[in-house]
Amino acid sequence: MFFELSAEQQALRQKVIDFCARECPPDFETSLDQSGAFPGDLYRKMADYGLLGISFPAEYGGTGGDIMDIVLIAEQLAGNSFTAVYMYLVNVVFAGSIILNCGSDAQKKEYLPKLLKGELQFSFALTEPEAGSDARSIKTSAKLQGDRFLINGTKYWTSGATVSDYIITVTITGPQTDSSKAMSIFIVPAGSQGLSITPIPKLAGNAYPSCEVKYRDVSVGREHILGGPEWLNNGLLQLFRTAEYERICVAASCLGGAETILRECTAFAKNRQQFGKPIIKFQAIQHALADMATQIEAMRWMTYHAAWMKSAGKDCFKEICMAKLFCSETLNDIARKGMQIFGGRGYSMEYRMQRYLRESYLSLYAGGTSEIQKNVIARFL
Known part of the structure; x- marks a missing residue:
C-alpha cells in the first residue's frame, strides 16, 4: 500500500496553509469568537483563491478534484478557523455536493457556477x-x-x-x-x-x-x-447519496483541530516553567503529549483511508462512520487533555484552549451523533 500524498495533493495542502496564514490566522478566529460578527468577505476570498471549486467538474468552473482533496482542505481550514471550515462544509459539501449529485441539469447550471465564484451561499x-x-x-x-x-x-x-x-x-x-x-x-x-x-x-x-x-x-x-x-x-434517497460526504468531512475537521491543539500544547509545555524547568521535562506531560500524538495519527489514517476508499468507488459507509465516530470522540478527549496541560491558564479566556474545548463539542453531533455512527457500524458486523 502507498501512503504518500501525491505531488498535487501536497501542493493543495500547502495552498490552504498559505491561505489560512494570510486570511484566517489564530487571532482572527479569536476575534470572531469574541464578537460573533459574520466575516462576509472570507467566503468570497475562499472562492477567489479557488478553494470552493476544487471538487467540482470543469464545466461548472471547478478543477475536478475528489473527496480526498476536500478532506485536505477541511483539515487545514479546521486547524485555523472553526468559522471558515463550517462555512466551507455547509456550502461546498452539504449543499454543493447534493446539488451536484442530485440536482437537475438546469439546477446545476444555475447554482453551481455562482456557488464556486462565491456569489451564492446556501x-x-x-x-x-x-x-x-x-x-x-x-x-x-x-x-x-x-x-x-x-x-x-x-x-x-x-x-x-x-x-x-x-x-x-x-x-x-x-x-x-x-x-x-x-x-x-x-x-x-x-x-x-x-x-x-x-x-x-x-x-x-x-x-x-x-x-x-x-x-x-x-x-x-x-x-x-x-x-x-x-x-x-x-428525497430520502438523495439524502443517503450525500451522507458519506458530510461524515468524512467532519472527521477531517476533527483531525485539523486536534493537530492544532497538539502543536500549541507542545509549544506551551516547552516554555511553561514549574519547579525550575519546562513542564515538558515531566514524564506526566510527556505521556499526555505522546498519547495525543498517537491518537492523531490514528485519526489521520482512518480519515485518509475512508477518503481513499470513497474516491476509488469502494463501498465504505462503515469505514466513514468509523472515522467520524473515532475522530469526533478523540478530538474531545484531546481538547480535555489540552486543558489539563495548560492548567489554570486553559480556563482563562486569554488563551485559545478553552475555545478549542468549546468548539470540539459540535463534532459529536454534526453529521450524526456517536450513537448513530455505532448503530450503522453494528449493521456491518
Missing part, C-alpha cells in the same frame, strides 16, 4: 425541534396548492441561514404513514415571503450562525424540487 435545513437523529420523523410539509407548493413547519440548527441566498429544505410531500416514500427536498430562496430566521446562541461558532427557520405558507414552484419534479417523494 444552508441546509433538515433537523427539527422534534426530529434530530430520527430524520424520518420530520413534520415540515410541502402541500401542492394549484401549481405551487406551500411549505409549513420549523427547522432547527440550520447553519448559515441568516447569510444564505437559498435554504435547501427537506420536507414531507406525501402521506406521513411512510415518510421514507414521502420526502422531497426543495431549494428555497431565503428571501421568500413567509420565512422567518432566528439565530440560536451557541457554545461556540456564533460568527457563523445556526438558526431556527420557520416556514409559514412559503410558496415554491415545481422547478425548486431538487432534481426536478420527477424526484418528488424521493
